[in-house]
Amino acid sequence: MEFEAVYRQYGGLVYAFLLRLCRDPALAEELAQETMFRAILNIGAFRGDSGLATWLCRIARNCYTDHLRRSRRAAPPGPEPAHGVPGPEEALADRDTAGRILRLAQALPEPYREVFLLHVLGDVPLQAISHRFGKSDSWARVTYYRAKARIIAQLEEESI
Numbered sequence: 001m002e003f004e005a006v007y008r009q010y011g012g013l014v015y016a017f018l019l020r021l022c023r024d025p026a027l028a029e030e031l032a033q034e035t036m037f038r039a040i041l042n043i044g045a046f047r048g049d050s051g052l053a054t055w056l057c058r059i060a061r062n063c064y065t066d067h068l069r070r071s072r073r074a075a076p077p078g079p080e081p082a083h084g085v086p087g088p089e090e091a092l093a094d095r096d097t098a099g100r101i102l103r104l105a106q107a108l109p110e111p112y113r114e115v116f117l118l119h120v121l122g123d124v125p126l127q128a129i130s131h132r133f134g135k136s137d138s139w140a141r142v143t144y145y146r147a148k149a150r151i152i153a154q155l156e157e158e159s160i
Helices: 003-022 025-041 052-074 088-107 112-120 126-133 137-159
Strands: none
Touching: 003 025, 003 052, 025 052, 052 112, 088 112, 088 137, 112 126, 112 137, 126 137
């Protein structure tokens, strides 16, 4: 597989995914470059269990997480959170929920997993996902909502 073609096809998706995570265009660009670099180095590790876009978004997520770890070590302690701003407990709860959703999404069978992750994490419109799979627009909507329903049901089951 020629990596330049992969970059042209998926570079925008990786950048959009990272921009959604960090909300900083310069940082998203830097992390997108790091993602593609890591992908080149580790292309032999791609087993094809998921789509290439999902694999790249996973690498991007790891790059972002690594950046956050490095930033926390380098940053001096900040002021106490203002009233009304979520404190550490709320942030941990949100991260815990997001982690549970990601774990459940990763356990979905294909194509549910890839459609859900592309749409939610990659911010790819359902119409574009349909075209990527060569299916009708309604196929992506139905697949996404079925994936979402499975995740919600499993979250409710875990809460019982």
